[in-house]
Amino acid sequence: MNMLFALTTAMRYFRARKGFVSVVTTFSLLGIMLGVAALIVVMSVMSGFRQELLDRILGTTGHIVISSAQMTESRAADLSAQLQTKPSVTRATPFISGQAMVTSANNALGSYVRAMNYDDFIKNDLISQNIVAGKLEYFKRKDVVVLGKTMAQQLSVTVGGYVNLVSPQGSQTALGFIPRMKRLRVAAIFDVGMHQYDSGLMILPLNVAQSFFKLDDKVTAIEVMIEKPDLVRDVVVKEVAPELSENDFVQDWTKINSQFFEALQVEKAAMFIILSLIVVVAAFNIITGQMMSVNDKIRSIAILRTMGARRRDILLTFTIGGAFVGVVGTLLGTTIGLLICIYLHEIVSFIEQIAQVSIFSGEAYFLAEIPVLMNIADVASVVLMALLLSVTAGLIPALKAARLDPVEALRND
Secondary structure, eight states, X not given: OOHHHHHHHHHHHHHTOOTHHHHHHHHHHHHHHHHHHHHHHHHHHHHHHHHHHHHHHHHHHOSEEEEOTTOBHHHHHHHHHHHTTSTTEEEEEEEEEEEXXXXXXXXEEXXXXXXXXXXXXXXXXXXXXXXXXXXXXGGGSSSEEEEEHHHHHHHTOOTTOEEEEEEEEEEEETTEEEEEEEEEEEEEEEOOSBHHHHHHEEEEEHHHHHHHTTXXXXXXXXXXXXXXXXXXXXXXXXXXXXXOOTTOEEEEHHHHTHHHHHHHHHHHHHHHHHHHHHHHHHHHHHHHHHHHHHHHTHHHHHHHHHTTOOHHHHHHHHHXXXXXXXXXXXXXXXXXXXXXXXXXXXXXXXXXXXXXXXXXXXXXXXXSSOOOOOOHHHHHHHHHHHHHHHXXXXXXXXXXXXXXXXXXXXXXX
């Protein structure tokens, strides 16, 4: 007896299944297929969310933020120049940040203000490469502002229009409290595809923000971008910290956004466990189908044993039969899952058109469209998990068949 005999016999038994055994086998295959497909799609979407949010959030806030209560513009420029000589650092930018209200003739909104020099602004790819109206050169002009697309729509302004920036801080006069105000012209409009930024972020020239917030020659902090964000803690310790004074405070993105990204990681793990239950249920169906097949083939097994088949040959035969369902289901599920990931945007658009509903709202889910990132490690973990469960499920009935006593089986038949 050999591997070829076990494979041939297993396929003959598989094709001979009928009635309830065939139904159970079909549902097992479908369960594994759907479970694997669902896992691949969900894991890819979760990975896509993490990567897109990482790119967009860190594209605005930086991988490392260095702040100080008394950081002047000249010291910030010198420190930025020193940091940019480090091998891991790609960009270091002094900036000012704050909160203010922005008003137009039609509306008033709260906004997050971020200010930087023109040379630093054009190096910020997230903003500068997503300008949908106006020109970057307009940022050099006096008293200008760059708005997000959604904010511009809510304020009903376009490039060349005017908005008023209002600060809660102001001056106490004989007539009462007067808030600080600044009239600004819209130089450009950006669309980064993230609702929170497109609706709440505005970019100012550094000197305009210094005047508005009464900072004189100071800046809020320095943002540092590095080549490999996942190695940020090593970069902080080895390259950034030695350049700082005792009055400087440094934070990296893992601390600033720790709760947010940890929540995404926990959600991804939870979804993997929950959807894995589909494959587990399908594996139990494999056990049921194989047990019924063994009971149906008791006489055949006994005859094979009397003809010289060894226990391991019978074990291998029924293990292959059970694993076949798992392998086919896993391959079909992987193919379907990958195809759904590739054409997910088209599928979602089609469903939205047919049902006349919005499945993915940018206001609720941060991003303008569903992100997908097919990670080889995630797909491999799903495939290995499905194959392991299906092979293990097929092994249990195979052990029963291998332990069968041919004499007892023929006597009781």
